[in-house]
Each structure stands twice: as structure tokens, then as C-alpha cells.
Amino acid sequence: MHGDLKPSSVHQPYPVAPGMEPEDAKDELRRAIRHQREGRSPRLREEAASAFAEVLATVPAVQEADVVATYAARPTEPGTGALLERLAARGTRILLPVLGAGLARDWAEYTGPDDLLERAPGRPPEPGGQNLGADAILEADVVISPALAVDTSGTRLGQGGGWYDRVLKQARPEVRAVAVVFPEELYDAAERPLPFESHDVRVHAVATPEGWWPLPA
Template structure:
């Protein structure tokens, strides 16, 4: 049984996320950040390259995860959303936040990157060099179907990944779907998800 049309499911998922974010105090958000970091670190026992994203305020927090990965000796790359909604990649900077439009979305309210900044970018195919990919998402079902925000950024980016590299999505606890999510032919399934309570669910 499916959850409905993708548009309707995404609308409901965004509303649920806003409600969850509204009810989260700073202490609970910090606890979620710690739980996520501890859970994801178990995926990468040896130093390697990990792709993460810089979370926005209503998303499961990733700042502590990035810092923990860097402290453990891992190389971390994060995305930049380009005008055509493809993803460029750069090395993570400790303490950076997705709230900073100059970091996450050049051309969408932030400054246009200069030539020196662009030279430090790693290319749109950088996921091919990663040992683990951590993605955002609004929900994931039992088949690994991930509901994104609708731009298709990650579905296109994941085509470049090493097939042996696990792909996991971060969710607030309760955002996982018991029903099959609607999927298009271009949607790339994920291998599991990690919730803000630190729960790890492997699907594939």
C-alpha cells in the first residue's frame, strides 16, 4: 500500500517536520546531534572519506557529526547546491552551518563564489571517492525509497557514488514511513537510515 502521491506525501512530511522542529528545545537538539554522530561513526571504523550535508534548522542536526568525523581522522565533504540543482562538493569546515547561504546555495541569497573558492571545489562527481554518503530526506520506507525535497539534487548526485559505499539518510524519530513511498524511475534507493534517537535501520 502506498502513502499517496509524491506531492501530497511531501506536503504532509514537511508539515510534520515543521511541527517536530517547533517542539524541540536546544537540549533535545543537542542530544539528537550527539546520538546521530555516535550512530554514524559506527559505519566508518577506519579513516575514510564521508559525504555529509550541513543541516538547516528543521533538519536532523549534522554539525556535531561533521566535527566528530573530522576529529576521528575522516575526510568530510559537503555539498553546494548550484543554480541547476546539481551538487558541487567541497571540504567541510568545522562549525559551518547550512543556514549560511554563502556556503550551501550560491546564487540563492548568498555571494557568488570567487575564482579561488571555485578552485577548491571537488567536482560534481566527488561521491565516487566516498566510502559513506549521508543524505538529507523527509522520509524513508522499508524498501529504501527516500523522499527528498523535490529538486532531485541527491538522486542525480548518487549516480556518481561508488556502488559499494553505503548511503544512509538522517531522519527525525517518527519520520520513517510504514507505507510504501511513491517513487519515480530516477529515484535512487538508500541503504538505511539513522534517527535522532541514534537508531540505525539497515534496509539493503
């Protein structure tokens, strides 16, 4: 953790107008953030992935976890390859999502990078081992979740399917959720709040390549 939480508005998209419906605001933000992510070079993505692994290794909930539920990143997302290898090297059991039909949730164990395959265009890489069922999330001691943006109240902007909102509701109540974003995707809730709806689940901490911070979830 690096000092006080001070989000930067530099190069931060915020196409949210007063009076906008939350879902419309979310859609506009998703488009803007995805577009910005596409402009990040492979070299910068690789550097960020290494930094994410270093930062997340200092989060107490991650340090203490025997079982970590996280994700295998798509190309433009904050990279998790270095994190997965770091966790595996210390003997941590790692659960990764397996996407079923619709919003069906499932999990499988990470056994190494060679086992991760993109099962369909646009889907994140998934492990090829045995599916463990949706209830496997109950074994997780911490959830490291993807996000398009997070604000300082803990509001998380996801991809729009609601998958992780459902996952976070199903995890054990004491389990901490840590969202991973690039620095410009951390928003000041007092000045640029992210849209929030009743089904959204706030996260307990946020990590960027520059550090991690607890949030008032």
C-alpha cells in the same frame, strides 16, 4: 543497530490518500513533516544531534570510510555538527555539498565549523574552500544523506529538488547510502509506504537517534 526494525506510527504524519499521484503525496508529506520539525525545540535538536553522531559512528561503512560525503544541517534538520567534529577528529576527509545554479552539484572539504556559512537565505551552510567539482563524489566511501522520511523498503523522501537522487546515482556502485531522520520519520513500508517514482534512489541504511538499521535497497 538496535534489534529489529520497528517503525513507530506515534505522531507520524501520513496525509496520503488511496489513488493519490506520487508527486502530490510527496508534497503533502513534505509539508506535514516540515511543520512537525519546526515544533522541535532547540534543546531537543541539540540532544538529537549528539545522539546521531554516536549512532552513525557505529555504522561499519562510516567506521571504515576514509572519505565521507555528508551535509551541514539547516536548523530544523537532523543536526550534523557533532558528527562533523567527530569525523574530523579522527582524520576523516569530509565532503559537503556546494549548491550551484539549478541542480548543479559541487563539493568542498569541511575544514571546521567557522568555515561554514549560509550563502543565501534557506540554503544549508556551505564550506568556503575550493570547489572540487561534481566528480568529487567518486572519492566518497559512504554517503550520509539528509531526508525528510525513509521507509523500511529504503525509499527516501527528500526535499523535492532531486539533488541527492542524482548524487547517489553518481557515487561508486559499492558505496553505501545512509539516510538520517528523526524516529517518527521512519515509516513501515507495509503499512505506510512512502511514494516512489522511477527517478528515486533507495538508500541502504537509515539512522535515527535511537539506532541504525540496514535496508533492502
